[in-house]
Amino acid sequence: MRFSLSQVVWQGLKGNVGWRPQWPAAEPKRAYEVVIVGAGGHGLATAYYLAKEHGITDVAVVERGWLGGGNTGRNTTIIRSNYLYDESARLYDHAVKLWEGLSQELNYNVMFSQRGVMMLAHNVHDTQSFQRHIYANKLNGVDNVWLTPEEAKDYCPPLNIDPSARYPVLGAALQRRGGTARHDAVAWGYARGAAQRGVDIIQNCPVISIARGADGRIKGVETGRGFIGAKKVAVVVAGATTTVMETAGVTLPLQSHPLQALVSEPVKPVFPCVVMSNAVHAYISQSDKGELVIGSGTDQYVSYVSRGGLHIIEHTIAAINELFPIFSRMRMLRSWGGTVDVTPDRSPIIGLTPVPGLYVNCGWGTGGFKATPGSGHVFAHTIARGEPHDINAPYTIDRFKAGRLIDEAAAAAVAH
Amino acid sequence: MLLIRCPYCNDELPELEYSYAGEAHVDRPPDPASLDDEAWRDFLFVRRNPRGLHLERWRHAFGCGRFFNAVRDTATDEVIHTYHAGEPRPDLEKFDRGAS
Structure with missing residues (x-):
């Protein structure tokens, strides 16, 4: 069965009893x-x-x-x-x-959304390294541009660009073709x-x-x-x-490590893009359901438990709260782990x-x-x-x- | 969070006190010049990645500061045994409880 608007209308009129399993067991x-x-x-x-x-x-x-x-x-x-x-x-x-x-x-709607991936620079090393990436990306035909802190705030309004912040934003690299998918x-x-x-x-x-x-x-x-x-x-x-x-x-x-992620309670659209911060090791976006989706770092040790330590999440959340103070009173709904295989x-x-x-x-x-x-x-x-x-x-x-x-x-x- | 006993301080403390330092009992090559590319690859890059008992180094970073070795089950994250650096590799059969 091909999915289309006319199928949705037709099946809807028939009471949605005509849908078939999408692949056989x-x-x-x-x-x-x-x-x-x-x-x-x-x-x-x-x-x-x-x-x-x-x-x-x-x-x-x-x-x-x-x-x-x-x-x-x-x-x-x-x-x-932007590698x-x-x-x-x-x-x-x-x-x-x-x-x-x-x-x-x-x-099949994979909900690919090119909302842009913005990587924050918090120190001189980040700034130099990101600009090097931007030039390397340009040579390879990959889009990536440098934003000033004000431009970064324009692109992502919840961002705190106060120079006295714990993690000051000195600029950001933005790949507009980046984004998320379901x-x-x-x-x-x-x-x-x-x-x-x-x-x-x-x-x-x-x-x-x-x-x-x-x-x-x-x-x-x-x-x-x-x-x-x-x-x-x-x-x-x-x-x-x-x-x-x-x-x-x-x-x-290969070494197998636990890697964790977590989501918040769902809220109205507030976060328009993906923001990553390597220096503080946090990344965040908002799903179409409204949950903030937050990723952490790996635990340092080899493990197959798919769990990870709570202190890893605490560290990530602390950084997110510094970067986006408006999220400081949001509640987290659930967290989970997976096992990732890492090469040297x-x-x-x-x-x-x-x-x-x-x-x-x-x-x-x-x-x-x-x-x-x-x-x-x-x-x-x-x-x-x-x-x-x-x-x-x-x-x-x-x-x-x-x-x-x-x-x-x-x-x-x-x-x- | 892991609970790890430092064999020097003889105290069971949360993982935050420690830092992980990779697989234990990885010996430096005694005669580096004689190694071929494959042996170098194995020494530099290949580490055991078992689902089960793993021998690994930890450092009591916020305590005595010393390195020691641990036996941990990577299928449960339980730290089963810790011992002083320099001690011989323990007999793993002693710890194997069929968990993995």
Whole structure:
């Protein structure tokens, strides 16, 4: 069923009893050409582009829990591409360009809103580093402009630009093409698009191990619902990557950390854009439901608990209250955590592994949501052709051996 | 928030007293010049990331200031045991309660 205004009116007149499930609950077949492990945004996007761009429809997406229930459903939905290095700018801007047409392409409203992402500079280092980013972005065709404190306040009226503030605002970098999207809708839209093209989405089906034949090639995956054969297996499981890949004998330079976010009670529209502050480590936007969506930093230690310490949230809220004093008496509704997999250079790994037929897309750390369409697009290309797309060619596992890092961690202007 | 016992102060205190310092028992290469690229990668970038018992370094930053090692279950965040820096790697089977 194609969604449209006339469908909404027609179904409404019929009492809304004609809507059908958007994708079937598939039972696992004995074997597939490609098995994708993990039905988050990246995995579902991969399946969608495999079917649409490469004609590979004999695909299963297997998921331990429910579709989009991991980090896809837990992030703060910020989208931007103002990264320093050429490799990053290409990858993330590829994603932003896909975001711009995604609702139309999927016939699914992902509520992509280019309301602008503003990153605040609080000290001389921030100012210099952001201006360097702005020039680097311009060279890569990524929009990013410098705002004075007054211009920043114009763009985001709740901002406190008093020079005597605890965190004085010396200026800001604004990417107008940045913004937010509805995270669940992204997973649902890709799931529907993939299922329409013949992809099986199998939920409540944990992958226990990856099976390899005597020749070392991939045979399939052992799951909670039996063995599923596959010529190619693609692992897209974020925080659980280490444990899944170990079963295939592949060690990756990843560490899993808790990352938290929280939302306030809903209020009327008050906050027109996304604001990030790396120096105080807080980011904030307002959802269409009216809740302020606030993101924190990671806990310092390795953990799979998806919880995180309360002091991390306290620190974030303290900073938010200094930057936006009008929010000081708002109540927070709920907070939650997820498990993110972080690489040493804070850039993802997208591509081949030492095991023939096994592919991995991981290491997105704290900033994978924004890349969802681009990540799925280039990863599908990698799986279909057996070699990386031009854009993800630098994102190999081998870069840690070669020393050719994409060191956005050292670039330090992003809270990722 | 984690509760961690400093083995020097012998006091169980909240995590805020401490700072995390990564995996424990990572030895510097005795002869760095002899290492190939793969060994350097492993030393610089590859750390254990287990779902279960993890040996890790902590520093009692707002107390005695000393580094020590801990055994923590990353599936529950429970700090099971702490011991002095320089002590040998403990036998993990002793702590494994089948939780992971």
